Amino acid sequence: MSLLTVSGLTKRFGGVVANRDISFTVRPGELVGVIGPNGAGKSTLFDVITGFARPDSGTVHVDGHDVTRLRPDQICRLGVARTFQKLRPFHGMTTLENVMIGAFGRTNDVNAARRAAWEALERVGLGDRADAHARGLSTGQRKRLELARALATGPRLLLLDEVTGGVDPGAIPGLIALVRELHARGLALVVIEHNMGVIMDIAQRVVALQLGEVIADAPPADIMRDQRVIDAYLGEAWRV
Amino acid sequence: MGFVYALVAAGLSLIFGLMELVNFAHGEFLMIAMYVAFFGWSLGGIDPVLGAPLGAVALAALGWATYHGVIRHILSGPMLAQIFATFGLAVFLRNMAHFVWGVDFRTVQDPWLSGRVSLGGVFVGLPQISASVAAFGAFLALYLFLSRTETGLALTATAQDRQAASLMGIDTERMFALGWAIGGACVGVAGALVAMFFYIYPDVGGTFALLAYVTVALGGFGNVPGTLAAGVVVGLVEALAGLLIPPAFKYSVVFLLYLAVVLWRPQGLFGRF
Amino acid sequence: MKRALAAIVVLAVLAFPLVFARPFPRHVMIMIFLYGALATAWNVLAGYCGQISLGHAVYFGIGAYTSTLLIREAALTPWLGMPAGAALAVLVSQVIGYPVFRLRGHYFAIATIGVGEIVQTLFINWDWAGGARGLFVPIKRPDSLLNLQFHESKAVYYYIALGLLALALGVTHWLERSRRGYVFRAIREDQDAAASVGVHVAREKHVAIAVSAALTALGGTFWAQYVLFIDPESVFPLSLSILISLVAVLGGVGSLWGPVLGAAILVPLSEGTRVLLGGTGKALDLVIYGALIMLIAVFQPSGVIGLARRFRRDRRQATGAAQASSA
Numbered sequence: 001m002s003l004l005t006v007s008g009l010t011k012r013f014g015g016v017v018a019n020r021d022i023s024f025t026v027r028p029g030e031l032v033g034v035i036g037p038n039g040a041g042k043s044t045l046f047d048v049i050t051g052f053a054r055p056d057s058g059t060v061h062v063d064g065h066d067v068t069r070l071r072p073d074q075i076c077r078l079g080v081a082r083t084f085q086k087l088r089p090f091h092g093m094t095t096l097e098n099v100m101i102g103a104f105g106r107t108n109d110v111n112a113a114r115r116a117a118w119e120a121l122e123r124v125g126l127g128d129r130a131d132a133h134a135r136g137l138s139t140g141q142r143k144r145l146e147l148a149r150a151l152a153t154g155p156r157l158l159l160l161d162e163v164t165g166g167v168d169p170g171a172i173p174g175l176i177a178l179v180r181e182l183h184a185r186g187l188a189l190v191v192i193e194h195n196m197g198v199i200m201d202i203a204q205r206v207v208a209l210q211l212g213e214v215i216a217d218a219p220p221a222d223i224m225r226d227q228r229v230i231d232a233y234l235g236e237a238w239r240v
Numbered sequence: 241m242g243f244v245y246a247l248v249a250a251g252l253s254l255i256f257g258l259m260e261l262v263n264f265a266h267g268e269f270l271m272i273a274m275y276v277a278f279f280g281w282s283l284g285g286i287d288p289v290l291g292a293p294l295g296a297v298a299l300a301a302l303g304w305a306t307y308h309g310v311i312r313h314i315l316s317g318p319m320l321a322q323i324f325a326t327f328g329l330a331v332f333l334r335n336m337a338h339f340v341w342g343v344d345f346r347t348v349q350d351p352w353l354s355g356r357v358s359l360g361g362v363f364v365g366l367p368q369i370s371a372s373v374a375a376f377g378a379f380l381a382l383y384l385f386l387s388r389t390e391t392g393l394a395l396t397a398t399a400q401d402r403q404a405a406s407l408m409g410i411d412t413e414r415m416f417a418l419g420w421a422i423g424g425a426c427v428g429v430a431g432a433l434v435a436m437f438f439y440i441y442p443d444v445g446g447t448f449a450l451l452a453y454v455t456v457a458l459g460g461f462g463n464v465p466g467t468l469a470a471g472v473v474v475g476l477v478e479a480l481a482g483l484l485i486p487p488a489f490k491y492s493v494v495f496l497l498y499l500a501v502v503l504w505r506p507q508g509l510f511g512r513f
Numbered sequence: 514m515k516r517a518l519a520a521i522v523v524l525a526v527l528a529f530p531l532v533f534a535r536p537f538p539r540h541v542m543i544m545i546f547l548y549g550a551l552a553t554a555w556n557v558l559a560g561y562c563g564q565i566s567l568g569h570a571v572y573f574g575i576g577a578y579t580s581t582l583l584i585r586e587a588a589l590t591p592w593l594g595m596p597a598g599a600a601l602a603v604l605v606s607q608v609i610g611y612p613v614f615r616l617r618g619h620y621f622a623i624a625t626i627g628v629g630e631i632v633q634t635l636f637i638n639w640d641w642a643g644g645a646r647g648l649f650v651p652i653k654r655p656d657s658l659l660n661l662q663f664h665e666s667k668a669v670y671y672y673i674a675l676g677l678l679a680l681a682l683g684v685t686h687w688l689e690r691s692r693r694g695y696v697f698r699a700i701r702e703d704q705d706a707a708a709s710v711g712v713h714v715a716r717e718k719h720v721a722i723a724v725s726a727a728l729t730a731l732g733g734t735f736w737a738q739y740v741l742f743i744d745p746e747s748v749f750p751l752s753l754s755i756l757i758s759l760v761a762v763l764g765g766v767g768s769l770w771g772p773v774l775g776a777a778i779l780v781p782l783s784e785g786t787r788v789l790l791g792g793t794g795k796a797l798d799l800v801i802y803g804a805l806i807m808l809i810a811v812f813q814p815s816g817v818i819g820l821a822r823r824f825r826r827d828r829r830q831a832t833g834a835a836q837a838s839s840a
Contacts, residue, residue: 076711090702105711328806335799
């Protein structure tokens with residue numbers, strides 16, 4: 001049985017169709033990549049799945065529950081956590097406090113939340129920056145912080161909006177390794193990623209979007225050969 | 241009255257659209273414009289109708305000065321600072337008016353336009369009608385300026401995307417200052433028009449400002465044609481409410497309308513605020 | 514050292530009425546406590562949770578009117594009127610919160626102003642509740658704690674106001690250290706991000722405004738018993754809402770002691786100018802007041818507390834640097 005089922009999802013903003021009739025599934029423990037050019041509707045898709053935007057039609061099921069009309073916090077409590085493309089840490093709070101907010105989804109006890117937050121920080125390799133203010137972190141560290149905050153909610157499915165985007169190249173391999181490790185521990189992930197090399201390397205399956213529609217849903221090796229994907233996304237230069 | 245509200249609100253909306261900041265001193269700007277018109281009349285013998293350009297120039301200067309003196313420093317500051325900076329300005333201006341001009345109610349006596357005319361059986365004061373017409377004209381001028389001239393388009397572009405505009409070589413600093421000047425000019429014209437038939441006193445801005453906020457919020461922040469429509473709606477609702485229920489409650493009805501709109505059409509989680 | 518200092522301050526505050534028997538210094542202190550308590554209450558919603566309300570006079574007025582009307586209609590002691598007013602304020606805050614919490618930032622602030630104006634208009638036109646003329650709290654003699662009226666001496670008012678402030682600070686302190694304190698701050702920083710990690714944003718905001726409204730209403734009842742006359746002009750005006758928030762902003766929002774500090778600075782200042790300049794200077798002191806608000810907002814938005822923190826940090830860095838260079 002699938003963990004996440006998206007079926008027939010359509011989302012319009014005024015006259016613009018951001019998502020058109022999108023369907024795909026994610027099985028427990030699976031790592032699915034989402035690719036597509038800018039404006040293909042990737043982030044909108046995440047917003048709709050996590051309850052930040054209401055779809056015009058279609059449904060989203062998590063583990064058999066219909067979550068289409070639920071609020072973001074309710075969906076989070078069902079085990080779906082996300083990060084944002086434009087990073088959104090709580091700037092005025094310390095790294096540890098940021099992650100504690102995630103942990104409060106599972107416990108009301110401040111000390112328990114603090115312990116859980118420590119654990120999550122250690123897992124993403126930010127243990128030594130626990131008392132730093134979020135605004136003092138580098139982009140790579142902030143990505144890790146958002147990851148830790150999402151992990152602290154105890155998700156079964158993690159939606160990552162751009163793992164390597166905007167990160168200094170030296171920090172990329174570390175982040176990739178982190179994503180792999182989370183996956184290896186059994187977490188299901190949906191990853192939006194611009195870096196084709198990265199996504200083809202880590203994903204078990206790739207969903208390609210163009211102009212709001214799914215144009216391919218296949219293992220990376222097949223995606224690389226899919227004519228529509230090549231035309232739409234990889235462009236002329238790829239074929240030569 | 242709707243057109244006048246729209247004109248008052250237009251300045252507010254423009255400033256908001258530009259930099260996502262509400263000018264809480266907007267009512268006080270209007271109050272000062274009314275005094276400018278009043279003194280133009282009492283000292284210089286200029287009728288308020290002709291005093292409108294005077295008000296526009298004076299308030300444009302005030303808007304420009306406000307931007308450079310206060311607003312520029314708090315643009316990147318916390319929202320609390322933004323609210324209190326303009327609020328402080330409001331308190332300052334209002335009480336300065338108390339201090340300098342006293343609490344007396346003043347009126348412009350015998351303006352050129354006076355008396356009443358019958359409009360389909362309803363008697364309406366001539367000053368009110370001419371104010372509406374003039375306000376509509378000023379509004380039209382503003383709209384044409386924003387949509388037809390190069391500077392106006394640059395202003396609109398800045399409102400839509402500050403970064404993109406500055407990448408295209410638009411001097412956003414100058415646009416902000418210009419926005420404040422134009423916002424001031426709108427309220428300057430409106431103030432002179434209102435001075436024809438409204439008492440002039442230091443606290444007069446409060447009511448107008450609150451209505452202006454409602455108008456702007458109803459019309460969609462930063463949306464100039466929407467502001468005109470909303471101004472008319474607010475004017476109508478106010479007039480109707482004044483007829484149907486005790487006049488004391490007419491402003492409450494306008495606020496309730498605002499809250500109702502908020503309930504029906506909240507801007508949504510990712511709405512542009 | 515720090516503890517000894519705190520003990521001295523507490524003792525000084527407690528002993529103040531014994532040393533100063535004249536009404537005026539006691540009055541100033543009472544006002545500091547009252548505004549400190551009101552600003553602390555406001556701080557829960559605005560400072561921690563980030564919802565800048567400019568309509569808190571609504572809850573203050575509800576507190577004042579509820580207890581006063583209960584005395585008139587049911588001869589109920591204000592000690593029961595106080596919680597009744599607080600309960601009503603909580604109820605009203607929940608109703609108000611429903612629409613206004615859908616708004617953010619400036620829109621929220623404007624909507625709260627609008628609600629405040631509506632409520633004031635309602636009370637001005639509500640004849641049963643005294644209308645525009647207001648209500649006198651029925652005078653009861655002799656002075657008694659039960660009636661919460663003291664005509665002979667302000668000493669008891671002093672301790673009650675102090676108690677209110679202590680309650681407000683206690684609640685804030687407790688919130689600050691509990692789950693809610695963290696969650697409120699997260700909502701202030703970014704409510705969407707908070708929702709994405711499981712925070713029920715609307716519910717938390719409703720909790721914040723409930724606590725804030727209840728504490729504010731207690732202050733309203735106290736005020737009614739202190740001046741024994743209330744009218745819509747004095748308990749519901751926008752200027753009161755602004756003053757409450759200004760006290761907090763001046764001292765420093767989002768910190769436990771900021772609002773008290775703000776009250777300790779602003780109240781003597783305004784009482785002083787009021788007495789010194791009298792009726793003639795009314796506008797002038799407000800001119801200064803307006804200029805002050807602007808200056809704080811432009812140059813020190815984090816308030817006096819922020820200034821103190823910066824100063825302490827600078828000094829620490831300076832000593833740190835000195836140690837480093839000597840080592």
